[in-house]
Amino acid sequence: MKSTLSPNAKQFTIRNILKPRNENRVICNYHENSDLIFNVRCQLESKDLWSKFNRYGTEMIITKTGRRMFPAIRLKLCGLSKKQRYIVALDIVPVDNKRYRYAYHRSSWLVAGKADPSTDYRIHFHPDGPLLGEQIENHILSFEKLKLTNNELDTHGHIILNSMHRYQPRIYVILVDDSVKFPIKDINALQYKTFVFKETVFTAVTAYQNQLITKLKIDCNPFAKGFRDSVRMTDTASNLKKSYAKKELMVSSTSAFNQHGPFSFGKRPGGVAFLSECFNKRRGIFTNY
Numbered sequence: 001m002k003s004t005l006s007p008n009a010k011q012f013t014i015r016n017i018l019k020p021r022n023e024n025r026v027i028c029n030y031h032e033n034s035d036l037i038f039n040v041r042c043q044l045e046s047k048d049l050w051s052k053f054n055r056y057g058t059e060m061i062i063t064k065t066g067r068r069m070f071p072a073i074r075l076k077l078c079g080l081s082k083k084q085r086y087i088v089a090l091d092i093v094p095v096d097n098k099r100y101r102y103a104y105h106r107s108s109w110l111v112a113g114k115a116d117p118s119t120d121y122r123i124h125f126h127p128d129g130p131l132l133g134e135q136i137e138n139h140i141l142s143f144e145k146l147k148l149t150n151n152e153l154d155t156h157g158h159i160i161l162n163s164m165h166r167y168q169p170r171i172y173v174i175l176v177d178d179s180v181k182f183p184i185k186d187i188n189a190l191q192y193k194t195f196v197f198k199e200t201v202f203t204a205v206t207a208y209q210n211q212l213i214t215k216l217k218i219d220c221n222p223f224a225k226g227f228r229d230s231v232r233m234t235d236t237a238s239n240l241k242k243s244y245a246k247k248e249l250m251v252s253s254t255s256a257f258n259q260h261g262p263f264s265f266g267k268r269p270g271g272v273a274f275l276s277e278c279f280n281k282r283r284g285i286f287t288n289y
Contacts, residue, residue, distance in 0.1 A: 025196040034191060036081045040173050042195040045074035045140055049220060050199035056212045057109055058202035060167075066147030066158040070221045073143040073169055073200060080133030080173075087129035087174045088141055089187070091122065092148075092159050095166040095201060102209035109203065112164065119152060119160040123172070125184070130176050148204065161204040171195040 044050065049071050050058075061067045073090065080086060094115060101112040124146050149158040161167060174184070174192040184190070208214045 024198055025194075034175075036084050036175050037173070037191050037193045039079040040077065040193050041079045042171060042173065042193075043076040043078075044197045044199065045076055046071055047197075047199060050197070052220075053213065053216060054199045054201065056210055056216070058200075059205045059208055059210065059213045060148055060202045061208070062148045062150045062161050062163060062204045062206060064149060064151045066149040066151075066154070066156065068144065068147055070217060070223075073146075073171070075141045075171060077136050077141065077173065080136055082132065082134040082137075084133050085130040085176050086133060086136060087131075087172075087176055087184070088126040088136070089129075089172040089174060090124045090126075090143055090146065090169055091172070092161065092167045092169050094118070095168050098166075099162075100164050100166065100203060104209075107210065109209075115165055116162045119162060122157070122159055123187070124157070124159060150204075150206070163204050163206050166201060166203050168196060169200045171197075 053071065060069055075088070077088070097115045099112045099115050100109045102108075103110050124143070126141055126143065127145070128141070147156075147158040148161055149156075150161060150163055151158075152160055154160055172187060172192050172194055174187055174190050176184075176190065180190065203209075208217070
């Protein structure tokens with residue numbers, strides 16, 4: 001049956017589409033007088049973490065084999081009909097038709113030209129669906145297994161993106177029944193509700209550009225333990241090297257002082273100057289004479 005929008009639905013959809021781009025948006029596609037989708041609400045978990053990354057311009061690594069997103073998109077849904085079945089899906093679409101580059105001297109992203117040709121569109125269905133509404137409401141849905149790739153020949157179902165382009169993830173809550181055939185090829189023939197969160201906008205990169213983003217990833221990602229250990233080991237090695245060099249200098253200064261003695265001024269030119277130099281070296285003070 002062809003999907004038609006009720007008058008309320010049309011007002012609701014237009015009102016949200018006309019919102020500024022940096023606001024969260026909700027778009028609906030459902031049959032007339034259907035409360036099974038209209039009342040659904042979605043909350044982005046770890047919103048504070050997403051906002052922290054968004055403040056500096058979130059970056060997501062893409063690789064040939066696929067890389068997971070961090071932060072991952074985690075959702076809490078409510079307002080679903082307890083006995084109806086739903087599927088939650090996600091796609092990632094370009095924010096605009098531009099390509100970007102990172103200016104290190106300005107620590108900001110700049111437009112570098114028009115966008116590259118669009119990649120193969122894919123939608124990722126949550127592997128736990130379809131589920132009853134009461135089952136979904138009792139859990140937090142996570143898309144942590146979703147992977148991003150720049151391999152246009154990918155056969156593993158990863159989301160294909162272009163590097164140096166900005167993207168916006170979109171969440172779909174889809175109402176399904178026994179007549180729906182899987183896999184779903186066209187969600188527009190079904191009733192669904194779309195949620196867009198401004199905090200989840202990101203730039204796809206093959207290597208992190210902003211050092212602040214790199215630091216946030218290392219500090220906040222529980223799977224970045226190896227990077228944190230590496231940084232600690234580097235700092236520890238540097239401190240040990242400085243400590244060792246200081247001890248070597250103190251030993252050398254003490255040896256020279258003992259060799260000449262405080263009253264052996266005639267054994268080396270400079271006399272008093274040499275004695276002062278020894279004292280200064282022992283205290284770690286470097287003075288040119």
